[in-house]
Amino acid sequence: MSDETSGTPKDSHYARLRRSHRDAKRAKAGEPQGRFGHARPAGDPSPGRAPAAGRIWLYGLHTVSEALKNPRRKLHRLLATRNALARLEIDESALPCTLEQVEPKALIAELGSEAVHQGVALETEPLIAKRLGDLANARLVLVLDQVTDPHNVGAILRSATAFAADAVVTTSRHSPQEGGVLAKAASGALEHVTQIEVRNLAEALESLASQGFFTVGLDSEGPETFEASLAGDKLAIVLGAEGKGLRQKTRATVARLARLPMPGAIHSLNVSNAAAIALYAASRHLNRD
Secondary structure, three states: OOOOOOOOOOOOHHHHHHHHHHHHHHHHOOOOOOOOOOOOOOOOOOOOOOOOOOOEEEEOHHHHHHHHHOOOOOEEEEEEOHHHHHHHOOOHHHOOOEEEEOOHHHHHHHHOOOOOOOOEEEEEOOOOOEOHHHOOOOOEEEEEEOOOOHHHHHHHHHHHHHOOOOEEEEEOOOOOOOOHHHHHHHOOHHHOOEEEEEOOHHHHHHHHHHOOOEEEEEOOOOOEEHHHHOOOOOEEEEEEEOOOEOOHHHHHHOOEEEEOOOOOOOOOOOHHHHHHHHHHHHHHHHOOO
């Protein structure tokens, strides 16, 4: 699904080259790679101090609040201003990590000046992605074909949680790692939806089909409408990268290509908006009487 109407400004060619060169240097130096494969997700704010090896910063009240409740999280340090601590409404004695009450300038020093931290930051380790074999009893799955913008992936995770999707599948390359920007956009959803990482998307789609999932790829040129294309009791909805949409191999692998009907003057949607609409329609199909 094209992202031509995205409100997210596209990186310039030279900015992408600089980031690619920077990430290559980090990988050569042995810096830890995140769950989705990049040293720092595109669109992250200007960095403050680097967290310890293998750790990331999450920030924002909803993001941190949900992370603190997640027993799968390995937590290390919570930084919070006095006001933010009061808003979190947590039992300090029950925290599974160190708590430091700080001033806002300390958060800026750690996170960078552009992070919308709302007075709180959590140093933690990325969640461990699960495997396709962990989808027992799943009925609704989202598959992202190299969706790279962390704002979009975060928003997709939020919609996936809202519509009770069982998992979001991403590729190990050309997907943003778990980090502050993605988690903030997800607004806590990162802790609630199963995330699965695969190396080969076409093989993953074939595996999903063998597990009984009907795979539908969203494409603006799809021959039928999305709702009309739905079939069966297990659905895997596939969404393409910003701008270029589904790759040719992905288009050839899904069971069906379908479009979201748009009678207005604009005929494409941001990928996260398309995901929300598709999830709504898929949920109605799966929960039909």
